[in-house]
Amino acid sequence: MIKQIQAFLISLIIATFLVVTHTTATNLIWLQSINMPVDFQLVIATMATDLVDMNSRGAFPTIALIFVGLLIAFVTARIIAIWSSIKAPYLYALAGGAALLAIVALMPMAFYNLDLIAGARTVAGRAYLVVAGLIAGYYFGSHIQKGDSNEAN
């Protein structure tokens, strides 16, 4: 159980990190495209600021949003796993991707079609965030699998 919680927290951190840094990159790439002076130091500083502020200063902490999404998705995946023969890493990867897809798809419905996560305003941006969910889910599923085999031993 402790390993599962640990795996969940790490997958949460992975997803949050990927979502936040994608937002930072989206903003900075555009700024550079209009010849604003974006250098490596600024990228690192902005990324660090966003990692703190997007989880503390915004209207909603990004990590809390992803926490809820992944929790619902992983619990659902665990129930599906009872009947499904899909390997855990792939099942949880799908669940993680679905969680992020739900977040980026449902948020605009609640806010007059507004995308409050700036990185989710394009199809490519949404696809990237879904991939972030896939990666986080894959990590969780892989870890759960290892935990299960350890218990069997």
Add this chain to the structure above:
Amino acid sequence: MKLINLPLFFLSLLLGSGLAVSGDQNVKVETEIEILAEGLDHPWSLTFISDEEMLVTELSGNLRRVANGLSDPTPIAGVPEVLFAGQGGLSEILVDPNFADNGFIYLSFSAPDADQPKLNRLNVIQARLEGNVLVDHKTLFQSHPPRRTAAHYGARLAFLVDGTLLITSGDGFNYREQAQALDNHFGKIVRINTDGSIPEDNPFTTTPGALPGIWSYGHRNLQGLVIADDGTVYEHEHGPQGGDELNLVLPGKNYGWPAITYGVDYSGAKISPFTEHPGMEQPLKYWDPSIAPSGMTLYRGDMFPHWQGDLFISALVPGDVRRLKMQDNQVVGEEILFTEFGRIRNIVSAPDGSLILVTDGKDAKLIRVSAKK
């Protein structure tokens, strides 16, 4: 819509008598409050068509007449269908400088796009008020391209001293980067003639790829626009968290959004790490935390001599009015007034020198602020 009644009027006078202390010179300005109308549905703008008669827009799509403290329960007919969603709906009303002769009024509103009904645009029309009906409608402006969001329309209108019409067009929220491009109307102030044509001396008429109506760019959600007697254009706009701005606007200038900003995104992310950049204008003032500025008037009346030349800005958060003391086009003082009414959607100067506050929401009021007799 309820009609005002006499007991309510006197009660409001009794309760509303107040004292406004001017912060800059400790001058005590005594005011009294009168509720002109209540029960309005999301009022957004109002304009006087005579000394005592005003027209009020409701975001939900009605245009109402309020005269001598009585509001007409029957809305004015002939108002176009609007998209009442999010921040969209029937927005600004402005009377023609020659209204007494030609009866023209100008309305801004959001409406579905004719070809792609899931998308919408900011529209500006001219129409003639004939009795209680709008006739002779003429579309003067439609924002380009259409948008899928129902937010950040701007939608304020004002006449420049040369008789041309300024229109504020917001960034549509999701399209903020477009505010830096000249091939669209997101985050722009647009200048047109009152027949809808483009003035030849607009700043980008010869710029390849630019829309010729654009007068200034790099704005976000412009909700206040006033023109001083000397032609100075003041504009305020909702920023993101901590980036509301008051700007002095000049033609052809870039006001920076979203390349430079003092605010951060609602997600907490830095929209830009830059607050200044060559070729981008600085605001006269910015607010951090945000006040959500929603309307503005330049006080020219005689009722409050001490307030002459000051800018009054209505604010939604936490809900008050900001009096900005101006000197040589700089803000030299700020006073917070009228904190007791909640979110204030707009503020307008009345012909008699009083101020009219428009509260926000579904059951909103018009409140007259006069000098205490």
